[in-house]
Amino acid sequence: MLIYKTFAKLVKLGLRVYFRKIYFYNDEVVNLNKPVLIASNHPTAFIEPLLIGSTLKKPIYYLVRADIFKDGIIKFFTDAFGMIPVYRFVDGYSGLKNNQEIFRMLYKKLKENNIIVVFAEGNTIQEKRLRPIKKGTARLAFGCYEKYGIEDIDIIPAGVNYTYPNQYRKDVMIEFGEPIQMADYMDVYKEHPNRAIVKLTKELQRRMKQFVICIDDKADETLVEQQFILNRSSYRSRIFPVKELSNEELKSEWKIANAVNQMEDAEKAALKIKSQKYFDQLDQHNLKDHSVHNGNQFFSVFRTLLIILGFIPMLIGVLSNIIPVLIANSYVAKNVKFVEFEAPLRFVINLGLHLLVWIIMMIVAIVTGNQYLLCFTIAMPFLGYFALIYFDIFREWNADRRWLFVNKAHKNELIQMRKSIVFKNVKVA
Secondary structure, eight states: OHHHHHHHHHHHHHHHHHOSEEEEEOGGGSOTTSOEEEEEOOSSSSHHHHHHHTTSSSOEEEEEEGGGGGSHHHHHHHHHTTEEEEOOGGGOHHHHHHHHHHHHHHHHHHHTTOEEEEETTSSOOOSSSOOOOOTHHHHHHHHHHHHHOOOOOEEEEEEEEESSTTSTTOEEEEEEOOOEEGGGGHHHHHHOHHHHHHHHHHHHHHHHTTSSOOOSOGGGHHHHHHHHHHHHTTOOOOSSOSEEOOOHHHHHHHHHHHHHHTSOHHHHHHHHHHHHHHHHHHHHTTOOHHHHHHSSTTOOHHHHHHHHHTHHHHHHHHHHHHHHHHHHHHHHHHHOOSGGGHHHHHHHHHHHHHHHHHHHHHHHHHHHTOHHHHHHHHHHHHHHHHHHHHHHHHHHHHHHHHHHTSOHHHHHHHHHHHHTTOOGGGOOO
16 A cells, blocks of 8 residues: 555656646546446556546556566556556467456455446557447446445546647546446346346446547548647646646547537538648748737747746756656667557656656765755756746747747738638637
């Protein structure tokens, strides 16, 4: 328990550095005093468990595919964070036999009023859509009933959505739905077990789809992403707090994807042409959409002073923290074959190496009595974090600086092009 709590705090801190914004909504529906199954989608190998586990106030157990436990680096984090391997048909018959013991342990965990997170799609694919939900979540719930006679289990649908899952300093949006009560399906289960499992699984699929951004046709992904960019320019998020209890951003992007899904083919084709033309113009002149929409909002005197005065602290922050970042990026580039593992491994290697370097430097400073080294070591993580915020601000400031020098005719042309493609009815603000 102590290891879990310590690790959860470190991960929580690391996630608030890795992500620019974490939007987490409706976690109060999780009852900490009864058995709970949280059913989530699964776009990355194990960032979702870290996000959910570092937020909820009670240790949680996770069912994840068994093959990720083979890597020593990953296994350390999965073990420390309560992740439990589940074997699939592709893992072979001997692995499936191990599931019997694992499920007996899970039934006991539920009996003891624990929370178990199930990634209900059954596999990990990095895409913005919800894949068909497997029956495993329902079987786990009803299996606990068969073992211990427990009927009062909450099954909570959840969605985890990333703006750009493989990039630093982007956003993640998580929402929990109202619990599905397993007791509502018990009458059907007692008469027709398979029918109850199918019925519960279908309801779980329907509810989870409300919290997962789904682009039905892969051919529409570019258009939807362009609409996301237009929408994000319509609101300005604060730097702090990093974690916000809001679902406005998720709902607006969900509406955008759904609007494109429902468009007629001819209308969609025409919008794709106009939208691509607009974004090609932005790329050609190295401009950003938020500058077109907001003008020179980010090019202020205060931000200009911050860019100038903050340059030296930023540079120190970069130089004192760059080695773990380079090692993590190099390791991932050379060794990771699947895109779903890139962000998780970058995160855990960065977190582990930063912590290791900081501890070593702190020990050296204390043993040698070097007060300058001690002060620098204490300041190092803060300087590193300042450098990240500096770059976030600089990118916005620099884009608005370029917009400032665009001639008036071209500005008006871009503004009109933007107005012709933006979805006005799904903006947050």
